[in-house]
Amino acid sequence: MINRDEALRRDAADTLAPLRDQFALPEGVIYLDGNSLGPLPRATPDRLAAVIRGEWGKDLIGSWNSAGWIDLPADVGDQIAPLVGAGAGELIAADSTSVNLFKVLAAALRIVAEDEPGRVEIVSERDNFPTDLYIVQGLSDLLGGRYTLRLVDSADEIPAALGANTALLLLTHVNYRSGAMHDMATLSAAAHEAGALTIWDLAHSAGAVPVALNDDGADFAIGCGYKYLNGGPGAPAFLWVAPRHVGRFRQPLSGWMGHARPFDFVPDYEPGEGVSRYLCGTPAILAMSALECGVETLLAAEPYGGMAALRAKSQALTDFFIECVEARCAGKGLQLVTPRDPARRGSQVSFAFDDAWPLCQALIARGVIGDFRAPDILRFGFAPLYIRFVDVWDAAEVLGTVLDTGEWLEARFVERNAVT
Ligand SMILES: Cc1ncc(COP(=O)(O)O)c(C=O)c1O
Known part of the structure; x- marks a missing residue:
């Protein structure tokens, strides 16, 4: 039986869970677009400040050697x-x-x-x-x-x-x-x-x-x-x-x-x-x-099993997403285009949908950030460093709600941005 409690149970059992703290993820957002632009690591602003102020600012050109x-x-x-x-x-x-x-x-x-x-x-x-x-x-x-x-x-x-x-x-x-x-x-x-x-x-x-x-x-x-x-x-x-x-x-x-x-x-x-x-x-x-x-x-994932452990979690996340979406959004026009066999896919799940652009915008408006790839692909990335099973469950729920209510048909979601 899949439900939100099951997602929470899987998160509680996830040995990679502490790695999520490495990222400064905004509140209220489920970020399923790390396959396009990874989120900000917490360490990055301080590191850049140190390079700018401590190295470029102090040692100037000498930093090519000294730093x-x-x-x-x-x-x-x-x-x-x-x-x-x-x-x-x-x-x-x-x-x-x-x-x-x-x-x-x-x-x-x-x-x-x-x-x-x-x-x-x-x-x-x-x-x-x-x-x-x-x-x-x-x-x-x-x-x-x-x-x-x-x-x-x-x-x-x-x-x-x-x-x-x-x-x-x-x-x-x-x-x-x-x-x-x-x-x-x-x-x-x-x-x-x-x-x-x-x-x-x-x-x-x-x-x-x-x-x-x-x-x-x-x-x-x-x-x-x-x-x-x-x-x-x-x-x-x-x-x-x-x-x-x-x-x-x-x-x-x-x-x-x-x-x-x-x-x-x-x-x-x-x-x-x-x-x-x-x-x-x-x-x-x-x-x-x-x-x-x-x-x-x-x-930082090395002590937790490195890429092999990340891969196992990524396969579990993508399996779970397919399962949740197919249960919650059956008959709504989404067509899985990603291989069902986890060994044959990367860390993303894509669905074809006739009006994928406005649907993607409606999801983003509700805080679920995936992306659209022309002509009709709705794409979701599951970076195992920071995505939780509960994010997967909640994203599928939001997708179901947006499809049920038909809110993606609203005029505000039609206009295309320069970057999709
Ligand atoms: C598979 C693949 N190759 C190449 C690129 C282009 O990379 P860049 O714009 O950084 O040159 C992308 C960008 O998304 C990509 O997805």
């Missing part, structure tokens, strides 16, 4: 690495996800072109996050239209789409709309079998599900700092390259920070050793410091 600012991209990268199955010294925090994708895409294509120039197809999914497809199109254009995107309509079609023409398999591990998760090991093996390399976008995976980049045989990965890593709006992203490719990684954005000796100020570019070559320009230290605080909220 270790220059090492921050690699240090934060080392903190993120274990969350995604990467080793120390393999991953760097820098730039945005889109820019990092441009970098790894160009570097990967160069490696393929050196070995087998006939491979000119990049296999991806039609419903991959648009920036991934746009970056391929822009880079191919820059390379004289040499590469073409081969888009499949379902994950089942991927193995058959890989062949002698395939240069790369570019996939987002957890789909931003449906929440469906790919099997990284199987698809990486299939790509390698076909002679292609893989790039994995971990925007909806890092900090949400355990990822095993090295063990699963991935070649390149990029990911986002402002979603489940709680790094703040526009936080730096990250970039990982399998150790076997590092020596051949040629940075297309060959800025001075990726140079072997940036402060020699010599006219010729020479890539730095290891991760430093993934950098382009001067790192955004304030944003990087906020990202560090965000990543620390996940590392």
